[in-house]
Amino acid sequence: MEEQRSKHEWLSRVMKNDTVTGSEALVRSLLIEGVETVFGIPGGSTLNIYDAIHDFPGFQHILARHEQGAIHAADGYARATGRVGVCFATSGPGATNLVTGIATANMDSVPLVVITGNVSTALIGTDAFQEADITGITMPISKHNYLVRDVNELPKIIHEAFHIASTGRKGPVLIDIPKDVTSQKMIFQYPVNKPEIRGYRPDIDPNVTQIEKLHAAIAKAERPVILAGGGVIYSDASKELLEFVEKTGIPVTTTLLGLGGFPSAHELWMGFPGMHGTYTANKALQNCDLLISIGARFDDRVTMKTSGFAPKVKTIAHIDIDPAEIGKIVETAIPCLGDVKSVLQQANLHAQPVHAEAWLTEIQENKKMYPLRYTDSEVTLKPQFVVEMISETTGGEAIVTTDVGQHQMWAAQFYQFKHPRSLITSGGLGTMGFGLPSAIGAQVGNPDRLVVSFNGDGGVQMNAQELAICSILNIPVKIVIMNNQVLGMIRQWQELIYDNRFSHMDLSGSPDFVKLAEAYGVKGLRATNKEEAREVWKEAMETPGPVLIDFVISQEENVYPMVTPGSTIDDMIMGDER
Amino acid sequence: MKRHTISVLVNNHAGVLQRVAGLFGRRGFNIDSITVGQSEEPGLSRMVIVTTGDDKMLEQVQKQLNKLIDVIQIVELSAYPLVDRELALIKVSAVSNVKPVILSMVEPFRASIVDIAVDSLIVQIVGDSDKIHSMIELLRPYGILELTRTGLTAMARGVFLDDALPIIEYE
């Protein structure tokens, strides 16, 4: 009740058609779009905006310590909630600090609205102080971007930006606002209807003929496989996918970004495919005769050398919202254009079981014979053990974010994901520095969920400054560091591909992470063996606020299986212990 | 590998040429020539892009262009009978005794002399790429001092392409 009244109050306050500055128009527009939280750092070009925020105590702005932290937090928020993430940065260096975050979101189709300040209109193009052509810079890495030249256009542009970011294949949209525009006066009027943008038609209705072809292919298939990707999660289609799989009985592999889109306990799930994928998933891809890709884009980390990918396939069907993905990497016989959810709903109406007994038996045997394994040790702490322990104690119910490297693969391999939106990881761009800030965003969007962030000792140092946010806002994320004192994934490649010629992978000189956490006012814990690991994890779980746990692991541990770049998934290295 | 002539209708916002040209560069598509100018509709420009590649590349070019919010319509003109034209200005070295010779060459091409100076003249020629190429080769022995070409602009004959679908449809 209380909440409803206050929402009503500010809505009536922001919907008035009175004269306001561009800055106030921006804040009002964001409130009308339902934005609850933005992440950012102010600067000269955005000070008018920050001045306007000051009048809206209900508008939550979280002050990051680096713009890259702000945008990854907005990204984590978006991936975990399914809503549009928003961040603010000033012109020039503030804006350019966002570039990695924009590219990260773009590669993984994450809906963001990124607001940057710019120098005043009259100064644009003069190499003014803190000027950068951020719309030019971000053209290749954003879904769309705007430079606002007229204050009266601002509400319409914001309305369009949210529409573009959150429809079709989602993605980041940048709005660059010159400083003078933020202070100019306008009569506030927010568009009420869905934006009409010529040249942008995100909704594609499923085509029944295409789906009939899919059914016909399924009826003929002897060795069918489903490759499901992030699209399943982004279109909230996990239920529909489960139904499709159960009706047809086709085994599924989910890509890294698709993890959680299908319950990992299900007997038809084969793990994830590709470079560090499971034997079962990779073998199934290599031997299938029908491949149904659902919201997955045949990334080279999945296909490895494309010429050797799925060599026995007769028919590839591809369900995707983005027409440009169809036929981009592999020849597609049955394109099914449309939102994954609506295509699957349509397909489920007439889905029939496959006749592929031998194939299904083979897959179940592979699952039994070649599960993901590791050699545990009582002396050294194994990272896989740490992930398993966390997976078990959280019952697979946590939201997991990761950084990039070996720990990312171990988390993906050994955490048992049950729900969509519970793995947040930079898949497409592979951005180190993503783990901690994205966890902050995920937690802000889900205050009641447990959020665990897996990081390497290398990557965590790329945005460690955001520990300040955890501390000051008491954001209860559990920050796990798999501390192997090296750039682990680099070490692994140098060992396996560069003949043990270890070059610049030694991280000596890293801080004592427990002390680093404490320096920020965050609880720090350390474990060097299994028993300590259990104890500190228990303590971390019982601690209400943020905790950083430094798990000291061995340098030599490698991620297996591995398919080395340049080879096909048939040449999988299973690891020495097998 | 085939030459394709694509007509792209775009919003004439600042930066649209950069978006389109940037997309070609980034995705490794060729641009043999690109021309831009106003279209029949205020606020919209039409680009004519000539590119070389196989059918798979052409399909990707169209699909990727389509993802740009500022792109409204894409038509592969080479799929239709079309009129394509380019304009070139050629400054040729010409002392007084060769001027009549050049004049006589220009006529069969329906080109024209648009400037005469003491020892040079400017030939203007409009036509398809072949015609322009031939004209240039004929003039080359006399000494080409300067050459500029506009790049190709084109239009499908007869058919009215307003209904051409920007999204490649699968049956």
Ligand SMILES: Cc1ncc(C[n+]2csc(CCOP(=O)(O)OP(=O)(O)O)c2C)c(N)n1
């Ligand atoms: C910003 C960025 N720089 C460099 C890389 C290349 N890279 C990929 S994994 C890796 C090593 C990561 O080491 P660490 O963070 O310690 O994690 P580990 O692999 O040991 O788990 C590096 C340097 C990257 N992915 N991102």
